[in-house]
Amino acid sequence: MSITIKKILVPIDFSDYSKSALKYAVNFAKVFNAEMYLIYVVEPVIYPPDFSMGQIAIPSVTIEMDERAKEELTKLAQQEIPADIQKHIIIKTGKPFVEIIETAAQEDIDLIIIATHGHSGVEHILFGSTAEKVVRKAPCPVLTLREPIKGFQFKDEIKREKKS
16 A cells, blocks of 8 residues: 555644644655645634624625735745645635535545644633544544644744743
């Protein structure tokens, strides 16, 4: 059995965790000569219900958020991904884990590399984990990364350890 990884999907939420996962994914892309797909999911802005109309989404705000996200994701891709790696920017609106899974299926992704934020306790019980849901439902293998990532030394991480 040979392993073929030609398309790697990296969900980005602009946290330090997801940026670290992107750096890790770049190395995978180099080794396997794979294309990279970066996805950012904008959660729709829902305002509290007006009892006469129910909950309403504001489309103009969502469109503005999509444009801003595309600009930021494009800038991040240019900074972190070498020019010789083919990259695709994807902006979706919806529930992050649903959009990540659907995109993986639509684009025939071979590997998803996603950061975990390491939530625990009540926060994890209430919200669950996007990464956990992606692992359970993804149509392809998923590599989850938790800080600190072996082989990466970030100054911020070292500072946090010294304060503890």
